[in-house]
Amino acid sequence: MEYFIVVAAAVALAFIVHVNLDAGVARRVLPVLLAAFAARLAVHVLVMRSGVFDYGGDNMGYESRALGIVEYWKREGFQFVTAEDMSYLASVAVPCQVFAIVVYLCDGPAPLACTAVVALLACALCVVVYKFARLIGADDRAAFMLLVVSAFMPAFLLHTSDTYKDGFNAFLVVTSIGLGAAIARRFDMRRLLTLALLLWALWYVRPYMVFMCAVPLILGLAGLGKAFSMRRVFAFAVLLAFALLTFGGVYDGAPTGVIQEQLELGQSEVIRRANGDGGSGVDFEDGGNPWNAIGPKLLYTLLSPFPWTQGGPVLQFGKIDVLIWYFLLYNAVRGARRLWRQDRVTLLILLSFVIPGTIAYATTMANMGLIFRQRIPIIMVTSVLAAVAWTKEARDGEQPAGDVVSPGFDRTGGASNAQAGPSTVTRVDG
Template identity: 55%
Template sequence: MEISIVVLIVGMLVLAVRAGLDATAAKRVLPVLVVAFMARLAAHLSLRGGALIDYGGDNVVYDLWAQEIADQWRRDGISYVTVSGAGRLYGAALHCNLLALIRYICDGPAPLASAALMALMACVLCVVMYRFARMLGADERAAFRLLVVVAFMPAFLLHTSDTYKDGVNALLVMATLAVGVSLTRRFGLGRLLLLAPLLWALWNVRPYMAFMCVLPLALGVSGLKHVVSLRSLVVLTALAMVVLFQFEFVMKSEPVEAMRNQLEYAQSPAAQNSNAGLSGWRHGSGVAFDDGGLPWGALGPKLVYTLLSPFPWTPGSLALQLGKIDTCVWYALICFGVAGARRLWLRDRRMLLILLLFLVPGALVYATTMANIGLIARQRMPLVMVTSLLCALAWTRTPPEEQASPAPGDGRRPEPERAAQPAALS
């Protein structure tokens, strides 16, 4: 039965590529994603076979929780098990329910089928990245290069070859942001309604990431006709934070309470000490900061470790040393991302601000939970994905017409190729 599920998932991959891309792009992209899919299954079999002795972590926990849900379904019937119902899923409810469904159908553990489901999510994310890059103004060649880079980034490949939830989280984040950007191009009720299931799913995978997407979405949904200045944006963001943290009725609402509890747990000394001593990539890569016990203390060093570690000189396990390959790729992406951000700033500032409204708060929040190099290298995947979108703009061959002066007041440059680009995500 497990092999049948894997074959079915491969069929779903083919359908997703053909439905998400036009015929010409799908013909070019599909072989790449099939190879990426098979590479993840090969990595799964290799790692489960002991290729890296210190590999493993949250994936084992999610497997156990999925087994508990599947057992409950056999006793009481199939129903969605919520965080409160499970008692200790900590926001991974949707992820564990998906894994439990695989176990329930296969009537027992099905590690290869579970890995295939995660590999499918990773490949669908690559399709979203391709379309997102085209929507921002990248040409087909640059968008395809982005897809290939993302599909085979070592850390992303590794952590989407097993039951980690980071690939699912990255997919939901990028799909949500893509819909937000799409709304700035053309406001539509259908796209707006699509945000509800996306945010619900994101809330049930990693709740605080749903809040990280609120500010970018607010700018996109507002349908502003004129670009917001950076100064105005900072003021509005500060006011929003004051409203959020000063008004008691907001703070005591169930969603905000859940987000606060999760964030406070991640920032607590107990969680910090625990994360610093876990196994896998994290083994021997714990980091302690002189922050006086405050999450926002020593923020500068924490940001450096959050965004740039593991450093070339960092000692650690074999898995950590292999992770430096991914870090070198990440350094290159940062350089290209800066060039792409400059190009997007000159042409369409509102689009850049939407991305920055996710990147900057996201980096700050991750920094307050920084305690382990291996763990943070996995958690920052959404930041890597958003930055890589900007790389596609740097790789795009600039048409001569783009050198024209921007229209006064809107911060954009003419986009003569827009008519040739695919429609916005819907």
């Protein structure tokens, strides 16, 4: 059954590509994504589960929780299980539930099948990234280049080659931001309903990311640059409140209290010191105040591990990723300058996620290995701007082509109206 699920995931990937992209685009995209899918399974077998290096741990924890959910289902019946039912689920109910379904179908642990599901989600995100780039004005060539780069970005590849929740988080965040940009162009109730579903799922993956997405989504729904529409704002407010208040029972207390609690916990000196223990820790001289030394913290949040940093094999692997990120960041700045001339509303939507998100992560910065993973959604959203820079200047005046897609989005593809494991601890004076 485990191998059947792997094959089914590959077939589902082909279906997603052909449904969401035009035939000509799909013919070029599908081989790339099938290769990316296979690469993730290979890394899972040959690296992650072979003992080549000691990395992770939370992936095993999610599998263990999935086994616990299956036992709960056998006793209580099939249902969505939250932290109210099993306290150790905390904020990872959706990934663990998905893994539990796979475990249930396989009648026991099935890490390869679970990884196939994560790999499918990662490849679907690459389709979303392609459509996102097309939406904001990138041409087909540039958007395809971005899809290829995204599919094989080392950090993204590594953390979607096992049962981590980073793939779930990146897919939900990037797709939500893309929907916000799409709604800013054309309000559609179907998109809004899809957005509410995505935010609900995101609440059970990383609750604080819902709030990090809130500002760009509100800007998109407010329809900046167009006549102000209370209908947009009211619809968004009602659906968001319904999603958070009805399904937000990950923790006790109001949703606004959850984000404050999580931020304070992440910024606490105890947690930062705990995260700083081990090979990839970074100790800032900030006097215990998370907002002090913000400059060096931002530098490490965005650009570490640096090429000259000494460390173990995983840190060296991280350097490959960060060099690609430097290239993307440089081109994203160029793309932002071009988008400033063409579509300031969309640029504002993107920056309203990237800038506050980076600052929030900087206040909790204590470990390059954690940042290696946490900044994946920020890298994904920022890199969409790089595709704008790669678009030929002659096409600057053209209308944006394509709409962001994921299951349930419009189908377009051509021109249309759419831990790191270093072995050293670094001290940084603030």
